[in-house]
Amino acid sequence: MEEIGQLRIFVPDEQFSIYQKLGRNFFSKNSQFFVYCAITGKRKGYKQSLKNKHELFQANTLSQHEWTVLKSIYYDDENVAGTYKDIITKAQDYASGGFEWLMNNEFRDFVHFDENYLLTGNETEFQIKLIDYTLNHKNEVPF
Numbered sequence: 001m002e003e004i005g006q007l008r009i010f011v012p013d014e015q016f017s018i019y020q021k022l023g024r025n026f027f028s029k030n031s032q033f034f035v036y037c038a039i040t041g042k043r044k045g046y047k048q049s050l051k052n053k054h055e056l057f058q059a060n061t062l063s064q065h066e067w068t069v070l071k072s073i074y075y076d077d078e079n080v081a082g083t084y085k086d087i088i089t090k091a092q093d094y095a096s097g098g099f100e101w102l103m104n105n106e107f108r109d110f111v112h113f114d115e116n117y118l119l120t121g122n123e124t125e126f127q128i129k130l131i132d133y134t135l136n137h138k139n140e141v142p143f
Contacts, residue, residue, distance in 0.1 A: 028092025
């Protein structure tokens with residue numbers, strides 16, 4: 001497998017503001033919410049290719065655990081070990097789809113979409129909903 005080098009993780013432009021807000025307020029770092037969305041996308045079978053994209057973080061900041069999850073998602077689909085670039089591409093597609101699914105289903109009462117997603121409503125209630133959703137699905141792989 002090649003080196004991670006300067007590979008970057010991207011998200012759709014319209015999702016970027018929510019990633020930034022949640023990465024600062026509800027998760028320790030952006031990569032955690034990214035992996036959360038990739039897991040959701042994989043579980044729900046939702047993925048979408050990136051068109052207009054914004055850099056979220058550098059791939060070399062992913063923890064070993066986060067890499068293991070993303071590699072597992074790739075292997076489950078392809079039945080081979082992929083390159084870091086291939087793993088990232090698939091993860092970005094699943095994260096984009098998982099984000100859309102979460103915002104349009106579980107968190108629809110807390111977001112508004114115009115040209116971009118905006119977090120609306122009570123942040124404490126959103127955090128409770130996020131925790132509730134996670135706890136209700138924690139026994140499912142890959143949670």
